Amino acid sequence: MKNLMESFKATFSQELPIELDAGYPTHIPVGAMLEMVFQASKKAGMDSMRVLRHFRFTEAEIEDFFENLGRRN
Numbered sequence: 001m002k003n004l005m006e007s008f009k010a011t012f013s014q015e016l017p018i019e020l021d022a023g024y025p026t027h028i029p030v031g032a033m034l035e036m037v038f039q040a041s042k043k044a045g046m047d048s049m050r051v052l053r054h055f056r057f058t059e060a061e062i063e064d065f066f067e068n069l070g071r072r073n
Helices: 002-012 030-044 048-054 059-072
Strands: none
Touching: 002 048, 030 048, 030 059, 048 059
16 A cells, blocks of 8 residues: 555655554455545545556446445435
């Protein structure tokens, strides 16, 4: 995650507001990670699709996430 955050900052010239405390598990389920990155991109006012792709989520994972998001709303 740390490498992705550094890569993100280098690519987008800004930090993404994702905060993980020291006790956070090293394995984060894909759904939870998608949600964290999506919410952080919204908070930063960035294009969520572009940010999710930068974090190397697959198109299928992103599509499923947005389908589930639509069902929740």
